[in-house]
Amino acid sequence: MIEVFKTNVQEVEQSILIVGKLLEHFPDSIINFDLEDCDKILRIHASSISNRQIIALLHSYGFHCEVLP
Numbered sequence: 001m002i003e004v005f006k007t008n009v010q011e012v013e014q015s016i017l018i019v020g021k022l023l024e025h026f027p028d029s030i031i032n033f034d035l036e037d038c039d040k041i042l043r044i045h046a047s048s049i050s051n052r053q054i055i056a057l058l059h060s061y062g063f064h065c066e067v068l069p
Contacts (some may be wrong), residue, residue, distance in 0.1 A: 021057060024063065031043070041068075
């Protein structure tokens with residue numbers, strides 16, 4: 001399963017922090033950001049994904065996150 005999110009993460013350092021925290025919750029996932037995209041895309045490839053948990057984690061670090069349709 002692959003889920004794609006729109007975020008407002010701007011810096012590479014921020015994306016590294018978020019990926020690390022997400023991997024703590026979803027250790028067998030492939031997670032990456034595309035900060036070159038205008039929507040600052042976060043992609044997560046995992047067998048099981050909790051959109052609510054991902055959005056809550058980004059919000060806890062002060063970032064906006066929403067599922068792209």
